Amino acid sequence: MQFPLLTPENHTEFERRVERVRIAMERDKAEALLIGSTVNIFYLAGGVCRGYFYIPVAGKPLFFIIPPAQPTSASEISIRKPEQIPALLLEHGYNMPKRIGLEFDDLYYSEIERLKKLFPESDILDASRVMRSARMIKTVFEIAKMKEDGMRQSAVYSRIGHVYHEGMSDIEFQIEIERLLRQEGCLGYLRVAGSKMEINMGSLLVGPNADEPSPYDFSMGGAGMDPSLPVGASGVIMKPGMSVMVDMNGGFNGYQTDMTRCWMVGEVNELAAKAHECSCAILRDLEVYSRPGVEIGEMYRRAERMAQEWGLKEYFMGHRHHAAFIGHGVGIELNEGPVVMERNKSLLEENMTIALEPKFVIPGAGAVGCENTYAVRAEGLENLTPYKENLQQL
């Protein structure tokens, strides 16, 4: 296998990412990392492969790869199992690290316990934290990938009106949108961090179903079609007065954008129309306000204050059940750092990519509001999902 990032012509991009990882390693005093999760291998290799990346804080990283993939350069070494790694490190002139990072939030307990045995003399630290911090700020290449996602997702959203017909149920409508996405090249699979997050190709919420709570930690709920997957569309027949919130999969190339737009059957009530306007106004405000150096929690508070000023606080981020965030990082995974919530005291940094989704759930109508994925620039937010935001009639 040729790894897109490991090829000589892409070497600068690989080094750029390793450099980002090393900045985070130094902060956590890691002498080396051993990376084995799918998402982090994809980040480093540019392709999914079984194996382990060994990243020393200085010196050449090694990629221990497991067949069927085969080495294509001197820094790739074929192994059958991780137990071969310590001897191979010594053989290649590396010292055993005193402090090594393993991915506590990305690998199951049994795998970490197995990997810990390779470094019996070393202190073990959390590499998930290190990688999350590194991945939070994107390279030019990564943002270009996400721009591509946003363009394609926008193209699909512009066709959504064409597949609706009167009397459809939410799930029937969703199936047609899934097909549009797949035809545009959406890979279908959504990478979400956390062992307890599950979703198919995104969520479509129609009318009162938007107010049904879900056990998953998404911004909105929905009862789902079955107790085994209680999120999203529930089989509601789409009727006049209902809002239709489309928050579907924007993953076309290993990265993804997160984007929500709303439609309505006939006309929604005045309160819902006003709340949708308020959501757009919050986005306009945050697009200008959110610059490098801004405290992330203040973005949340600003949005909440606007909802309050518009008299819409009780509907903000849900009605029966409220989400505690209005946005989140996005990239390889749908839910990366930072989380835009009240108590987040960290500062916004240039080239973070974040989805902002100030939404409302309005009795008698359903969910309204927009979501865009943005890149943080010196002068404010750049929208990666540029598509009209008005409540469109189906």
Add this chain to the structure above:
Amino acid sequence: MQFPLLTPENHTEFERRVERVRIAMERDKAEALLIGSTVNIFYLAGGVCRGYFYIPVAGKPLFFIIPPAQPTSASEISIRKPEQIPALLLEHGYNMPKRIGLEFDDLYYSEIERLKKLFPESDILDASRVMRSARMIKTVFEIAKMKEDGMRQSAVYSRIGHVYHEGMSDIEFQIEIERLLRQEGCLGYLRVAGSKMEINMGSLLVGPNADEPSPYDFSMGGAGMDPSLPVGASGVIMKPGMSVMVDMNGGFNGYQTDMTRCWMVGEVNELAAKAHECSCAILRDLEVYSRPGVEIGEMYRRAERMAQEWGLKEYFMGHRHHAAFIGHGVGIELNEGPVVMERNKSLLEENMTIALEPKFVIPGAGAVGCENTYAVRAEGLENLTPYKENLQQL
């Protein structure tokens, strides 16, 4: 939330499952389990919820549930975080267990480390192993769910020919089959065990793409559409002489069946036609041979011997790259126990549900063979995916 299995009318089913878990607990000398993974909570509650099941080896199980779900009976207790569990156990008259099981293969390292702190005096054992063993043998209710899956999956497979048109690519064809599945009620999301398994709605392999290796541990490979998800359809234009292997999602109700059928564009070469016949012959043989008490490894060896006798060994379970198993348990997850591979010395048991997939990859044609999901009965295998097995022409 009302949990389907926890309701009074379903109480017998719940007790039946807890009884199965306790048999496995006794084997591993577990005094209690604390279960927090989505799949195992679904097994015990019949619905997905955030929280933790506490199962003592004797006495009443407790379900600590996290909002938005609310308790609906005396054995359900609302908590905000797992740290509340020890005090609640004591308050409800439970002793702290000397030996407690946590799910080593289903929860990330960080979560297990957090849960271990709740039981500082206890020995910790692997509850994933216990639950896997319990879930391997299905109840009558579970097999009924899987029969429903098999009927619906078969119904969709009977419509596959209608959505084909000449000149399609594999991915275009797959998208239409995904839509048929979703319209029939397929939930879309596929639960697969293991942190490094990823797939969208199953796999469609056309012609030479079937011989492309994949980093995932599925029976067949395929290059995929992007290095970020290297499995399955790769954009191949479907041409005369190519085989078309359909191995798609059979999950309609929290359970799933695994089923493969093959089509061909025009006619495939003689070797491929013969190999397809051989696959069906292996299934016929194993349907009669596989009874409770049979060594599982012998099922593998029997299949391999038949492939050898038919002169097809080099194409068996792949050509450039060979899978080491011809089948696997299936249920809530696609890949449950037992694995039907050469070195599995365990014995088949009544009411196991296993998918058998003796497949071949034939140069010049592609992948051929069938897969059915079976329930193990006293008199042999009962096919839960009854649909004609011949190579159909598109």
